[in-house]
Amino acid sequence: MTDITAPDGWENLDGRLHRELTFADFSEAFAFMTRVALAAEKADHHPDWSNSWNTVVIDLVSHDADGLTERDIALAEAVNRLVAT
Amino acid sequence: MTDITAPDGWENLDGRLHRELTFADFSEAFAFMTRVALAAEKADHHPDWSNSWNTVVIDLVSHDADGLTERDIALAEAVNRLVAT
Amino acid sequence: MTDITAPDGWENLDGRLHRELTFADFSEAFAFMTRVALAAEKADHHPDWSNSWNTVVIDLVSHDADGLTERDIALAEAVNRLVAT
Amino acid sequence: MTDITAPDGWENLDGRLHRELTFADFSEAFAFMTRVALAAEKADHHPDWSNSWNTVVIDLVSHDADGLTERDIALAEAVNRLVAT
Numbered sequence: 196m197t198d199i200t201a202p203d204g205w206e207n208l209d210g211r212l213h214r215e216l217t218f219a220d221f222s223e224a225f226a227f228m229t230r231v232a233l234a235a236e237k238a239d240h241h242p243d244w245s246n247s248w249n250t251v252v253i254d255l256v257s258h259d260a261d262g263l264t265e266r267d268i269a270l271a272e273a274v275n276r277l278v279a280t
Numbered sequence: 281m282t283d284i285t286a287p288d289g290w291e292n293l294d295g296r297l298h299r300e301l302t303f304a305d306f307s308e309a310f311a312f313m314t315r316v317a318l319a320a321e322k323a324d325h326h327p328d329w330s331n332s333w334n335t336v337v338i339d340l341v342s343h344d345a346d347g348l349t350e351r352d353i354a355l356a357e358a359v360n361r362l363v364a365t
Numbered sequence: 366m367t368d369i370t371a372p373d374g375w376e377n378l379d380g381r382l383h384r385e386l387t388f389a390d391f392s393e394a395f396a397f398m399t400r401v402a403l404a405a406e407k408a409d410h411h412p413d414w415s416n417s418w419n420t421v422v423i424d425l426v427s428h429d430a431d432g433l434t435e436r437d438i439a440l441a442e443a444v445n446r447l448v449a450t
Numbered sequence: 451m452t453d454i455t456a457p458d459g460w461e462n463l464d465g466r467l468h469r470e471l472t473f474a475d476f477s478e479a480f481a482f483m484t485r486v487a488l489a490a491e492k493a494d495h496h497p498d499w500s501n502s503w504n505t506v507v508i509d510l511v512s513h514d515a516d517g518l519t520e521r522d523i524a525l526a527e528a529v530n531r532l533v534a535t
Contacts, residue, residue: 219365221496222318225487226311229399232480233307233406241476245500280304306411310402314484317395318491326391330415389535392488396481403477450474 199263202271204278205255210262211243212255212271216278224249227277234273240266284348287356289363290340295347296328297340297356301363309334312362319358325351369433372441374448375425380432381413382425382441386448394419397447404443410436454518457526459533460510465517466498467510467526471533476503482532489528495521 205212218224224246231253235241243254255271257264290297303309309331316338320326328339338359340352375382388394394416401423405411413424425441427434460467473479479501486508490496498509510526512519 221487221491222315222362223365225318226315229314229484230307230311232476233310233403236403236476237407237409239407241503243500243502245498247498248496277307280308306402306406314399317391318488321391321488322492322494324492326418328415328417330413332413333411392485392532393535395488396485399484400477400481403480447477450478 199268202268202275204275205271207263208254210256212253212263212267214253214271214274216251216253218249218251221248224251227251230277231274234277235270238266238270238273240270242270284353287353287360289360290356292348293339295341297338297348297352299338299356299359301336301338303334303336306333309336312336315362316359319362320355323351323355323358325355327355369438372438372445374445375441377433378424380426382423382433382437384423384441384444386421386423388419388421391418394421397421400447401444404447405440408436408440408443410440412440454523457523457530459530460526462518463509465511467508467518467522469508469526469529471506471508473504473506479504479506482506485532486529489532490525493521493525493528495525497525 199207201207201212205214218227228246228251231242243256245252253274255267256262257266284292286292286297290299301312303312313331313336316327328341330337340355341347342349342351369377371377371382375384386397388397398416398421401412413426415422423444425437426432427436454462456462456467460469473482483501483506486497498511500507508529510522511517512521
């Protein structure tokens, strides 16, 4: 899927969907991560992600497919819905 | 502290500060609980609370004092700040 | 399902599967709750539960069926697997 | 503190305390992260960390001191206590 279109807020970076988010503080950032964790576990598709206090950086790729798949698009869109609420 | 004034949104119920909150869904409710957990652990003062899908019910009391103390007021106010964001 | 058999560690209490768990402290209890939250969200079936510092009390019922269903058994067994690890 | 001794399980990597942990699955890894989050918020000192399914990589540094301080040692030791339980 080399022609995949990144959802709003995401960029296609080195074959991964990449998004960086900033929150008010650690509490808000980690609560957001908890919501992403719930969505990821439900989808059985998990992010590569990092956190430093109020920032969360998410990279999505389908390791088993060695590239982007519909599962990455779906999780990126799920993350976007969480950001919007 | 029989004359304690409950913070906004809380009622003094059977010697406890009591508040019921409703969220959009389980994910939002549990993310809120995670923030309360962080605040409670930081304060070393923890709630008696329950959750059923999108609802969270919180009761605050100082078990060691067998009643309400300033620690309950402080945690109630911390919860209120989380509700406001 | 009036003849449902409660999984190990659970009792059939007032038409609900009921289990009480005790942990070392709040941190361990809330981490366990986070794992149950992930399992519940994945199963799209959520507990009625409460926490007070190191204790977690879980009640399972299928509200839409007004009683116990296979979904409650499955979530009870998922909780048991988490307790075992 | 250039002569800081890294606690057991940690290495001094590029001026940071660094530890990599592997768990059974995402659920176990994220529950561990939740415990670290509680400890970090309580200490008001937060990790730079990343997660990919069952792995958690933690780097500790005191950004305000531009190097390692006792706060990093304390958080590393708190993480070690969580690993041991």
